[in-house]
Amino acid sequence: MDSYEKNYLNKRPQDLCLMCGKCCRVVTTGTSHEELCELARKGDVYAKEFLEIFEPYASTEEARKADADTVDNIFMHLKNDKKEVDGLTFYYCKYLQDDNMCARYEDRMTLCKHFPSSPWAIIPPGCGFAGWLFLRREQDKERVRKAKEELLDLQVLKTKVTNKETLEKLAMVEKKLHKTIDLYKKYGSQDW
Secondary structure, X not given: OOHHHHHHHHOOOHHHOOOOOHHHHOEOOOOOHHHHHXXXXXXXXXXXXXXXXXXXXXXXXXXXXXXHHHXXXXXXXXXXXXXXXXXXXXXEEOOEXXXXXXXXHXXXXXXXXXOOOOOOOOOOOOOOOHHHHHHHHHHHHXXXXXXXXXXXXXXXXXXXXXXXXXXXXXXXXXXXXXXXXXXXXXXXXXXX
């Protein structure tokens, strides 16, 4: 991988944004509205920032009127996660203008500057970040596959080692590798 590719994968290329406004028109979080409000009251910066920018729709149908494709896309991605679907609230950005431009673009929040926040973010259909997110997800998958290979090597090594101290160190490494794999369990890491 050359330095351009490495830089491209590690830096969020904002020029990929198509400025369609879909990510501002319909958005949701993995946290219920009530939990977000409680977190904000307790001083959570992310929750405060999110609630400063986004207003909840009164219903899913109201969000669907704004952008049915995005709502359906979110439900499709979360179909196997009953917990997330049950407490789902859809929001809209109160700063999105009719021309899909942000009324406070120059002074926008960090949350907006760093969208999409994760390679695993659910983005609207047709989003310009789709290819970049795909490449980032493939990096994560490669990291998990490497951890799994290292686990196999550890299993072999453990059969050859008798020293208790060394076995304890190997157990710590094994725990760390499992933690790496488990980070992505929600996204299917057990099958990578």
